[in-house]
Amino acid sequence: MIEIENLTKTYTTKYGTVTGVDQVSLTVEEGEIFGIVGYSGAGKSSLIRCINLLERPTSGAVRVGGSDLTNLSGEQLRKARLKIGMIFQHFHLISQKTVYDNIAFALRAAGTPPKKIRERVDALLEMVGLADKRNVFPGQLSGGQKQRVGIARALANDPTVLLCDEATSALDPNTTLSILQLLKDINRKLNITIILITHEMNVVKEICDRMAVMQDGRVIEEGAVYDVFASPETELTREFISSVVSFDVPEPVLASVSGTLIRVLFRGNAAGEGIISDMLQHYGVKGNFLHGAIEYIQEKPLGIFVMELAGQPAEVTDALRYLENRQATVEVMKYGR
């Protein structure tokens, strides 16, 4: 659906050339919600803006539905943009025009006949839950409502792709959740491919199917959100994950542990606690839970437990092997004394 190939974007500044995006290649499938995370300055914003050519890539290709956007003429590009919706962190609505006119603007860009515009705007307002705000100016709306108008505007011309540039970063947690829910609904109902960039890992955890992590203009990790959460490969990814699912045990508690400290991870619906209790029964070890939870990522459970195992070293080793045989991922954080 969307193919980004060897995309590089450099900027010329007073102090020399800065590489914003460095040789990035990504493929996003149709109907997918793809999240790109990274700290500010990682290049994710430049990357998403290169997808609809708000910024022209220095080199590389951007194919949306087959055609390389970088080869299009001005007018062709304008037409292509009708099918690529975009929403922004600060909404960017026309402040001097009503909600209705803001959405109608997008339809007029596509040359929609006036009669159809009215019907379409009303249907869009219904969809984003703002039917009663039709003739209100953006200044009178809350952040969440403004983003809903942004979404309605972005969806006006039935796009195949929706780009979200930090779309929830200016919103409070509750509003963020409601906007994410709306995006998910839109994705399901209209089968729109969504690419979003964010620095908030919970956004990715909440709605994305696949994700990429960016650092210094490069994609350093990529995969299904569940897999990345289950087994992150880079330190940065681990850092991002710990911002939403943290299993850090306080230092004094760690110091007081004399047995072997392990972190056990169960994927999918493996009954984690059952396996652990089986292990405790079969082997001469004592278990002591220090931390643990079952996180649901894309409605799939991911169980993570931090525990201390006390007993004869041989028994502990056998117990660990048992866990691994039962499809658990075991990480020894500290060996027993």
Added chain:
Amino acid sequence: MGVEWGRIVELWPDIQQAFFETLIMISISFGVAFLVGLPLGILLFATERGLFWENRFAKSVLGFIANMIRSIPFIILLVALIPLTNLIVGTTIGPYAASVSLSVAAIPFFARLVETSFREIDKGIIEAATAVGATPMMIIKDVLLPEAKPSLIQGITLTLISLIAYSAMAGVVGGGGIGDLAIRFGYYRYDNTIMIVTVLILIVLVQVIQQAGDWTSKIIDKR
């Protein structure tokens, strides 16, 4: 320096005529400044880097011309443009003749104000319109002009008031007007009555325009 009411009655027809001359000069020159300066301001803005009509050459040529006209003292422009005035109006005296130089001076003045008004718009809004697939004409009509409207009205107010000040110099080419009356009677002939009356009229005129501008700008702003 007492005010002699008799003088006012005596010169009332002159004052009236001068007032209309001022109105004629301001209306014409503002009309031209608006019709030419607005598109020029749009061009100055839209040819900037990263905008839809990005064009460094056009931008620097237009910018240079605007700066050049604005750097010429108005009184010199007034005299320098006498041949052009003669060509357009067929005469070099009277309010219509003075309107030519006033227009020439007001065009770049207003154009720069228009450009500044557009610059105050959040670039993100223009970007969002581009992302939606809007044409440049749509962006001008539905984004730039409405978003800058309150600020544009302030620019119009400023242009009108500056034109009133400039029009006082039109007397040099026999343009007439209130300012000219003030200079001829009040300044050259030490006629305090006329000086005070004409200055009062100018004060009221400027106040009214400023108040009306502020009020309109506030009323139409939906932010």
